[in-house]
Amino acid sequence: MKAWRFYEFGDMRLDEVPDPEARPGWVVSRVRRVQPSITDAQRALGIGTINSTLLREQLEKHAPVQLLGHEMSAEVLEVGEGVEDFQPGDIVCTSAHVPCGRCIWCREGREAWCEDKLHVGINLPGAFAELIAMPAAGLVKVPKSLDDASVACLQPLSSAVAVMHDVDIRPGESVAITGQGAMGLYILQIARICGASAVYVSDVKEECFALSRKFGADAIINAREEEPVERVRELTGGKGVDIVFECAGGTPDHGLSGHETLHQALKMVRLGGRVMQVAGLVGEVKIDPVFMRMAGIRWIFPEGHGRDTVALGAKWVASGRVDVRSLITHEKRGIENLPEVFEITQNKNKYKATNPCQLVLVG
Ligand SMILES: [Zn+2]
Numbered sequence: 001m002k003a004w005r006f007y008e009f010g011d012m013r014l015d016e017v018p019d020p021e022a023r024p025g026w027v028v029s030r031v032r033r034v035q036p037s038i039t040d041a042q043r044a045l046g047i048g049t050i051n052s053t054l055l056r057e058q059l060e061k062h063a064p065v066q067l068l069g070h071e072m073s074a075e076v077l078e079v080g081e082g083v084e085d086f087q088p089g090d091i092v093c094t095s096a097h098v099p100c101g102r103c104i105w106c107r108e109g110r111e112a113w114c115e116d117k118l119h120v121g122i123n124l125p126g127a128f129a130e131l132i133a134m135p136a137a138g139l140v141k142v143p144k145s146l147d148d149a150s151v152a153c154l155q156p157l158s159s160a161v162a163v164m165h166d167v168d169i170r171p172g173e174s175v176a177i178t179g180q181g182a183m184g185l186y187i188l189q190i191a192r193i194c195g196a197s198a199v200y201v202s203d204v205k206e207e208c209f210a211l212s213r214k215f216g217a218d219a220i221i222n223a224r225e226e227e228p229v230e231r232v233r234e235l236t237g238g239k240g241v242d243i244v245f246e247c248a249g250g251t252p253d254h255g256l257s258g259h260e261t262l263h264q265a266l267k268m269v270r271l272g273g274r275v276m277q278v279a280g281l282v283g284e285v286k287i288d289p290v291f292m293r294m295a296g297i298r299w300i301f302p303e304g305h306g307r308d309t310v311a312l313g314a315k316w317v318a319s320g321r322v323d324v325r326s327l328i329t330h331e332k333r334g335i336e337n338l339p340e341v342f343e344i345t346q347n348k349n350k351y352k353a354t355n356p357c358q359l360v361l362v363g
Helices: 038-043 052-062 154-167 182-193 206-214 228-235 260-268 289-295 307-318 335-346
Strands: 002-008 011-016 026-035 071-079 091-094 131-135 139-141 174-178 198-203 219-222 241-246 269-277 298-300 331-333 358-360
Touching (some): 011 335, 026 091, 139 307, 154 307, 241 260, 260 289, 335 358
Parallel strands (some): 174 198, 174 241
Antiparallel strands (some): 002 011, 026 071, 026 131
């Protein structure tokens, strides 16, 4: 089969490699569509982010190696001995990790914290290849009615489903979302399913607001023209919202807000409210603990997710409650076009892309 392999960060080549085998407990699938995650887009260039040490180790020990690519839609071709939950023809995606099923966290049902988990595209081969082999425990079967483009978004959607669990949203709570990239737009839709009384969104990119409007935002704040903190205060009678989802922070080199939207979030939230840190911040953050304590603000981080939130997201997409398809603006056909897919995903602002660019292998 053909597979993209990394020889070094920034050096990816399309090689001919042996087809993977369906070992006991494993499943071999044909990749139909795949997209680099935002994290993958940075990792490919060797930019330090989540799991980058592990990735560097793989490269040093095993290069050339089939890295990255965990947001996919694939069709099961062959199952290994002992696999009962999947059969040829099933459409699957992955939860990005494969839990060990034995450690203290797995036994408690918190597979995101598994001490021994394997990562798809890091210490397991990723999906930038014609075929992918994976332990069955990392796969989720999805309804056949879903299109491949949507299925390739289910893993990142599952992160948005998971943060809603972690923030423990209650019906009637008011919500603000900083950032209307893919994650911000997923959270907007899910907050409404969960019964938010109002959802206010902010961004500096006007082109994403058509989707914010389509998905029912109660107020859309263009942070280039209005001061988001003042506007949210005004909308809530001076009180602030119950929950802020911070979805815009991160490296300014990649068009993200640095720590600025976090500081906005801490001022948009009401006394005793929650700020859920969805965006991956880097570097040390300056926080005033006296302010945090006096205002009783809880700044919380996602716990992570597993197959349960992937499956719930799949149901919401299949029933039409959540729309992931409308976010996809760019796709390239043919495995040889992966470099272009990375180029677009790494420079989403330049290409006016909301979702990562997708690579179509079949269909
Ligand atoms: Zn475990």
